Amino acid sequence: MAASAGSVLGSTSGVKTVPGSSLMDIDEEVRFVCPNFVSDYIFGVLKLPEEFCVGKGQDLPERLLLHVPPGVVWNGIYRKGRQSIEGVEKMMSFYCIKPYHLIVFDYIGGPSFNLKIFNPYGVEINYNFFKNSDTPTGLEGCILNPSEIEVDKLGGTLSYNVYHSGRSICEVVLGNKHIRKTEVYKVLKRSDWESLGIVESMESVRLSFRNITWLVKLVWRNGKLYFDRGWYKFAKAGKFGIGDAVVFHKTDWPQKFIATVFENEVLSKCNVSGVGQRDGVMEWFKMASPTFICTGEMEIPRVFTNLSQFKLDETVKLILRDGETISVKFCSESNFLFGMRNLVRLYSIESTDVMVFTLVRQSTFVLSIFKFYGMESEYNAVEVCKTEAMKKVCLEDIIILSDSDNSEEGMAVEQEQDAEEEGEGIGEEADEMPEANVSFRVTLKPSHVDKRQHGVYFPSSLYSTYKRWTNMTNIRLICGAKVCFVSVLRTGKVCRFGRGWSEFTTANELSEGDILQLNYIDHLTFQVEIV
Structure with a gap:
């Protein structure tokens, strides 16, 4: 064998x-x-x-x-x-x-x-x-400037097909009636909306490819469910076509559902002939x-x-x-x-x-x-x-973070100011520490949660761990039910979290005063606990 x-x-x-x-x-x-x-x-x-x-x-x-x-x-x-x-x-x-x-x-x-x-x-x-x-x-x-919606849709497609398994609740193959402009749309059959947990007392739902959502109001007529024009906006944004299959699945948020689209000609874009x-x-x-x-x-x-x-x-x-x-x-x-x-x-x-x-x-x-x-x-x-x-760790989703538009110029000045505030002794000679015991605790300050990518600094005692990292190094942070990737900013012996930090704090609903325990559990991976 x-x-x-x-x-x-x-x-x-x-x-x-x-x-x-x-x-x-x-x-x-x-x-x-x-x-x-x-x-x-x-x-x-x-x-x-x-x-x-x-x-x-x-x-x-x-x-x-x-x-x-x-x-x-x-x-x-x-x-x-x-x-x-x-x-x-x-x-x-x-x-x-x-x-x-x-x-x-x-x-x-x-x-x-x-x-x-x-x-x-x-x-x-x-x-x-x-x-x-x-x-x-x-x-x-098209590639150089993909729209935010297109990127969100691609991320949702990868999440459904590559990361998750068995999430499909129901599926709808689109016809002309589903994508032409009209007042209401009959998209889901009774068995479909019942399996999704939609009931007649609901007035609306939110549909998403991954993160960006569209509000769709529900119209009930004689026990049948119709979507209002919010569905048309969603379909137009996703560039739905006749023959496309839309797979619906649930999320952890009430009345929010994810839609994954399989294009009618998806096989033509794949290596079905096995070239190579x-x-x-x-x-x-x-x-x-x-x-x-x-x-x-x-x-x-x-x-x-x-x-x-x-x-x-x-x-x-x-x-x-x-x-x-x-x-x-x-x-x-x-x-x-x-x-x-x-x-x-x-x-x-x-x-x-x-x-x-x-x-x-x-x-x-x-x-x-x-x-x-x-x-x-x-x-x-x-x-x-x-x-x-x-x-x-029992995760329900993986969050793949987008880059921030914020400039990171003046990093050295911010580092110097934050180092004085934190009193972490940045710049002192690093202590060697076995990887098995690498961890540190930090109390979040206003700058850490201001959504400007001001990530926390690593204590100098971790220098032996981060000394080989560069500004292109991505760190995996595992916190509760989410996995986030955050880049680092490093100059000499000074290192802190950079792009992706704000998305991490937002995803985990962190605020000023929260205490984080960061344990280095594997290569480029921290387990984060909110104390």
Whole structure:
């Protein structure tokens, strides 16, 4: 079994070899992901994991070659100081790479990388979809300035397909009557609105793709439910089309519902022909949620299950990239894989880790695991998860934070003032502290909750922990029912939270005087408790 897996993993089908470069041995292969979430997305720029840049990245040439199936090669410029690949505007335009698209990098030696691109539906894109487009500049404008609503919709699509499982309550396939301008709209049947918990005493509901909401008033006529013109505004904002499927699911807020849209021609935007795949079947991916970590169950992305080749047996085999094979169960009625708790424990899978599935034969996938900070797992099987605290976190949602528009100029002045207020002794020689005991407590001041990204400072005693961080480092904060990503600002031995901090305080409804206990539980991860 291990030998068979190795032959699959060593395949370089569809890659155009460049003179002067050599393919790496599978044992030396270096792979990582570039998630392109909102806080990381910059048009024409692909951010690289810090661990790769301080390792293999030290020897990379400035000019890079990016190989995309089925053998197309794009140029990129490696910026070592910024830990990124730049100058890829044309590539991102050609493949319409927007926020919430995931890119898997496979470093094959010299200046060359193999790339695979995944959309928010959790599957590979159609690499030839825009091949005959005559208006690349139009695509570039769309990507360069995506609207806030479009980004919110993309984030909701990824959350439903990639992060969560089994959230669908009801589904409506749109016809012309649902999207033309009129007074009222009959969208939901009785069985649908009853299953959503809507009752005749309700006067309105709020509909959302993720965060932005639209108020829709309810019109009741003879026991039938109609939406008012608020539905038309919602449909127009989401650019709904005839034949699109809208899946409704509940939220934790009364009378607020999330709508996830599957476009009528969604399969045409996906790699249904399996370009670049040895078995002609596209790959799919999921992000580990706390629910998955606790239950070991996940729903296979809907688009993948709609493939004509999709057919799995009751027992599915997962081949890890270390050659180990784990058997799990498949339920055809719900398209769920379950019985994966042992996998979670053995390979220390944590919340927001990325899992990529490659079908290699009937009911057998090669499973690749990438840590949330980007690098591929080392696949060191252990008896229990190294971070027991992660098992205790029961999240309902992941919040992917957007960048702030606030300027961060004058940072040094703010740092000096806040350091005097806090009396934290910033600038003193750092004390070495074992990672197992890294923690600190802070009382929030007015500046910490003023929504101007004035994050708290790290005490100087944590310098040994943050001394390798840069202004591009993102920290994961786990607080109660939410996971937030916040960047840091660091100059010398001074370090504080920056962009994303205000979204973190807002999401957790923090206010002046609240006391936070921050425990460093894993790489770039703090468990935050409100004392």
